[in-house]
Amino acid sequence: METSYKGTNKMITGIVFGVLTFWLFAQALLNVVPSVQKDLGVSSGTVNIAISLTSLFSGMFIVAAGGIADKVGRKKIANIGFVLSIIGSLCLVLANGSVLLIIGRIITGLSGACIMPSTIALMKAYFEGKDRQRALSFWSIGSWGGTGIASFLGGAIASSLGWRWIFIISIIVAILGMLLLKATPESKQKSEGAFKFDYTGLVIFIITMLALNVYINFGATLGWTSMISIVLIVVTIIGLIVFIKVESNKKIVLIDFAVFKNKAYTGATISNFLLNATAGTIVVANTYVQVGRGFNAFQAGMLSLGYLVAVLAMIRVGEKILQKVGAKLPMIWGSVITTIGVALMGLTFLPGVPYSIAVFIGFALFGLGLGFYATPSTDTSVSSAPADKVGEAAGVYKMASSLGGAFGVAISAAAYGAVAASGNLESAASIGIIVNVIFGIISILSIIFLVPGDAGKTSTAPKKSKANSQRPITE
Structure with missing residues (x-):
């Protein structure tokens, strides 16, 4: 039957808690590597592998989870994500060696794959127009x-209570998120007979994504042109070709490539991939100021504080601009500001204090630009997706984020490392940053040429009658 349920602030809060519990688990470990290594008695290599596994498993399964959410229920898949997050966090709380550390990180990658696309889809289902744009701002x-x-919280919690408390708090956040979402009715596409799923496509996709993610995350360790790396590239290319061919000839598919016929969705997804790729800037800048300029980890972290403040402050502003002028302009402005911020960090010829100022301003502009861009881009991808495939489309959009970030970090680190090997750290940092400037410029071009001028303008959206209004199906 149909439901007239409209999203509430309680629902938004529960969804935000779900997104935060994933990031609290996924990101906080980066700040406590020495403590974890010492406490568990494991090598730095083991901890680094554990860190990579979360993004690896999230990237492999996020599209599949989004597609399944459309079919079996978006709230159901979101709740599975919450439960997996609790289990994954519990593994780290109880860990006394590498086994539970590795298992916990894998489970949390799967939790992110469930939470990210299903929560976007729930917001599309239960919010419309400006209300949806507001909800997506908080997302x-x-x-x-x-x-x-x-x-920030991970470092503060670890310093005051110990690193395991990060994951105890993550469990609490996940439980609160589930409770806040309890009153939200189920949402899924209209059922047509027995449940059917593209298992063949899923297997091909997982193999392809596994090869690609292993190459991205471990290419530097394996050697970018080693035999193993070459095999991984070949598997990725062949897998992609086979996947497209198989999916093009089936009725039940994992990814419906028809979503890419919508230029607005394609432009939002490509620019999302490229702007996330500029994350390589953070790695290059932080490495250079510590190795090349003698900053300690705390001082380097303070340089990027402006990023956190700016991105949080500007996301709601980006929403308001979206409602005034549509999505295209704030997406372009955001990409331009981000690219300028990135470029400032490449001014390594500047002496001590001026360079530090340039990096601080650069990080602030980086966050400012992403704040402008975030809600218009997400809203464009969601509003351009078919109502029955929004989970799948959201999965592809979020996979672009994960792959973009992984690509950007890997390519930037490789460029920096190749030049730094000669001992010229100043040039190494400049070249590593230039790579990210190029990502930003291509992102701007993708928005200019693909996103239509009326994207995100709620006044231009066709009005739906109550009889024909597409509401989620509940059972």
């Missing part, structure tokens, strides 16, 4: 700002 605060929030 963006949890997602885009979550990495900074988790990084």
Whole structure:
């Protein structure tokens, strides 16, 4: 039957808690590596692998989870994500060696794959127009700002209570999120007979994504042109070709490529991939100021504090601008401001204090631009997706975020490392930053040429009659 349920602030809060509990688990470990390594008696290599596994498993399964959410229920898949987050966090709380550390990180990757697309889909289902844009602003605060929030809170909690308390708090946040979502009715596409799923497509997709993610995350360790790396690239290319061919000839598919016929959705997804790729800036800048300029970890972290403040402050502003002028302009402004901020961090020829000022302003502009961009981009991707495939489309959009960030970090670190090997750290940092400036410029071009001028303008959306209004199906 149909439901006239409209989303509430309680629902928004529960969803934001879900997004934050994933980031609290996924990001906070980066800040406590020495403590975890010492406490558990494991090597730094083991901890680094554990860190990579969450993004690896999230990236592999996020599209599948979004597609399944459309079919079996978005709230159901979100709740599965909450439960997986609790189990994953509990594994780290109880860990006394590498086994539970690794298992916990894998489970949390799966939790993120469930939570991210299903919560976007719930917001599309139960909010419309400006209300949806407002809801997505808070979702963006949890997602885009979550990495900074988790990084800051993770360090503070670890310093005062111990690193295991990060994951105890993550469990509490997840439980609260589930309770807040309890009153939200189920949402899924209209059922047509028995449940059917593209298992063949899923297997091909997982193999392809596994090869790609292993290459991105471990290419530097394996050697970018080693035999193993070459095999991984070949598997990725062949897997992609086979996947497209198989999916093009089936009725029940994992990814409906028809969503990419919508230029607005394609532009939002491509620019999302590229702006997330500029995350490589953070790695290059933080490494350079510590190795090349003698900053300690705390001082380097303070330089990026402006990023956290700006991205959190500007996301709601981006929403308001979206409602005034549509999505295209704030997406372009956001990409331009982000690119300028990135470029400032490449001015390594500047002496001590001026360079520190340039980096601080650069990080602030980086966050400012992403704040402008976040809600208009997410709203464009959601509003452009078919109502029965919004979970799947959201999964692809969020996979672009994960892959973009992983690509950007890997390519930037490789560029920096290649030049730094000669001993010229100043040039290494400049070249590593230039790579990210290029990502930003291509992102701007993708928005200019693909996103239509009326995207996100609620006044231009066709009005739906009550009889024909597409409401989620509940059972």
